[in-house]
Amino acid sequence: MKTNFTTITIQKLFEQYEQEVLEAERNGYLKENTAKTYLLHSGNFVKWCKNEFEPGLRNK
Numbered sequence: 001m002k003t004n005f006t007t008i009t010i011q012k013l014f015e016q017y018e019q020e021v022l023e024a025e026r027n028g029y030l031k032e033n034t035a036k037t038y039l040l041h042s043g044n045f046v047k048w049c050k051n052e053f054e055p056g057l058r059n060k
Helices: 005-026 033-047
Strands: none
Touching: 005 033
16 A cells, blocks of 8 residues: 555544544534444545545455
8 A cells, every 4th residue: 555645634634533523422413323424434435545445345
C-alpha cells in the first residue's frame, strides 16, 4: 500500500468524524445503530481510499 498526503489527511479527518459521531451518540442525538452505520460506511470509504476495500466484494 502506498501512503500519501491525501490518504493521511483523509484518515485524520475520519478520526475527527468518528469522535463527533461517538459524542453525538453519547449525548443522545444518535442511536447506537445509527452511529455504527455512519462509522461503517465512512470507514469503508477510507479503506477504499487506501486501496483496502472494493465495493461488492468480500472485504476484511
